[in-house]
Amino acid sequence: MKIPRRNILEQTGAVLLGAGLVGVSKPFAQSAAEPAGNGASQLPWPYVPLDGDIAAQAAYDGYYKGACMYGVFEGIIGQLRQKVGGPYASMPTAMMVYGEGGVAGISSLCGTLNGAAAAIFLIAGGMQPERRKAAYAVTRELFNWYEQTALPDFRPLKPKFEITQSTARSPLCHASVSRWCAASKFKAFSPQRAERCAWLTGSVARFAVTLLNDHTANQFKAKHVLSEATATCRDCHDQGSKLENTRGMMDCGGCHFTSPPTHPKKRVSSR
């Protein structure tokens, strides 16, 4: 179950597994770890390079049908249903509506990331450790990009409003929304905020497609790493540290604005 966490570049840079350079890649042979009696096609599912802009517009449109998680998932899987067919025809993408507003409006994990991570695993992952590692490297790059980049960077064909960018510093729905509200001066339940999340749905679908295209062409390489401040936190709290009392690859400062009064003075990370 354990995933090595130290030195992210080392982890992700080493992952150059791909399902095929050209044409439709073939799924791996059935694994003994798959549940018996499951008639579903085994992972990874076949993939052909997709058009990121088409996925982004479809994701934007999907947002207004089934919200953020559905928008990204359908934006990617919908193209594959058309181009590849096969198992994609039986995928109930409407299931992903559940991720709306950080799952059922609870505002935990941003639905765009949740939907993209599911699609990435379907195409790049599998039960085997090496396939999990490959899919997780792609997913971590997506999450770090989302935390660190001024978004949305996609503009739909027929926008309802023009949208200000903001940097989320967190993969969480409510943190991402709050930082956008601060940047734009619009409220969290305004139609402008909904349109911002629709643009963001397009942005995440497009970037996920870029990553999947690179991955299946054996050209994926992570470009975003956790901040130095977060590395400092991890030095004492994450795997292999003295305390080892948490885990994770989120930007700690995105939520923990201040340290508890009893926290030792921060030091510069040795990494």
Next chain:
Amino acid sequence: MKIPRRNILEQTGAVLLGAGLVGVSKPFAQSAAEPAGNGASQLPWPYVPLDGDIAAQAAYDGYYKGACMYGVFEGIIGQLRQKVGGPYASMPTAMMVYGEGGVAGISSLCGTLNGAAAAIFLIAGGMQPERRKAAYAVTRELFNWYEQTALPDFRPLKPKFEITQSTARSPLCHASVSRWCAASKFKAFSPQRAERCAWLTGSVARFAVTLLNDHTANQFKAKHVLSEATATCRDCHDQGSKLENTRGMMDCGGCHFTSPPTHPKKRVSSR
């Protein structure tokens, strides 16, 4: 897209929609909102009452195959594959491995909740607003229960260790893990912590099955509400408030240990 957030009991108590009292419930007719050309069975999928203890043990076993999100999802869907068959036979439950350790080890949303929310929506949800509302009410009850309850409350048939309980106060993986580490004195990457998450996978699968059985018998009623302290935060920051600069139904104090120095003195919620 908007979901009314005030008065959770009112929201959830009013939701008594169900797919059928006995036998296999029938999926709703195809909705115009479903994507064209999608050959997948429309939501909600048919359901028969399940045995929560069987789901919990299967989820525990599934944790050691495909981690937390997969464990819960397969624990529920696996029983339905056997009892109902049909669309469940083509569901690639291995996709849900992506939720491992709060998605790819990033430690955002707890995978057990992510997997349960997906299964709940498949069985209780749909594109239509009234079906989303029904599934979201069930999902919110699950999240509030998880935040507020001493867990795990499931013990597998052959435990690797005996496990201390803790209360997560958050739906997030790393917060849940940290509070368990504090309670148990074990480290975040110890085999005891892995076993704790395996027990928790069983707990969440069992509670989700209880909720689904109640929902489909028209007997679902929410019993867990957000804390008074969180309601106080929401009075100024959530939908319809003066600031309206965030959204959500998480326990604010689960992560924001201290208010910023500039924050006004807290007042008692009027709710």
